[in-house]
Amino acid sequence: MTDHAAIEALERRFVAAFCMKDVVQIMTCFAPGIVVFDLTIPRQHVGHAAYAKDWEGMFARIDGPLDVELADLAITTNGSSLAFSHSIVHVAGRRRDGGTVGHHARVTHVYEKIDGAWVIVHEHVSVPIDMATGKPDFQSKP
């Protein structure tokens, strides 16, 4: 399997676990020393334990499974143990408080091959801000 194919498989595994709200499976996709700039506050999460708590907090507010779709996934490898991708993730679902979740976010993943397996070592997820309104654009278009 090429590095490109292995990383694509990692992303598919991540999305499947995200849909199922399976934090244990999700965390197998990330390196222990992961540094995350997530969509929501706080500024950053450093390390497995902190990031697992972030996922648990998010999923606690969600009713039922999530619909998660990955688009525009562009993976760059160069034959070394470092690689990266950028993509757009669409997340949709129902909140326990009756509201809905539905946004398109930009995702950057940096990967390292550790002991023969690719894992995410850095994640950056965001939506762009409309400075005219001061509000986030959760439905940004390409």
Added chain:
Amino acid sequence: MTDHAAIEALERRFVAAFCMKDVVQIMTCFAPGIVVFDLTIPRQHVGHAAYAKDWEGMFARIDGPLDVELADLAITTNGSSLAFSHSIVHVAGRRRDGGTVGHHARVTHVYEKIDGAWVIVHEHVSVPIDMATGKPDFQSKP
């Protein structure tokens, strides 16, 4: 000069050009095929020309030089032609309309060594969203 030192020098050059609002110098830090997820809408900028226009639009609204400070810069190299960093950038200044600019943003840079020189091939800049208020947190704390 090590790859780490060369990339750190690239970041210093980028910040100096950002302070001076020098779009030509700024663009020498980026690869022609740059893909950018910027702090502000739209979702993305692809290629030198589109991204230069983004900078010009931003600088047109700013009065005088900017105060730009880079913090928590963590660079990862692995001896190959790919590397990345994450950091926090603080930008402060005056807008022509009398308002002020002042935010802390999260920055991810992916670099490639092309023809012997490191350039940024992917940039992701953002602030996290406070979902309780629906607003961006421009002053996020670590």
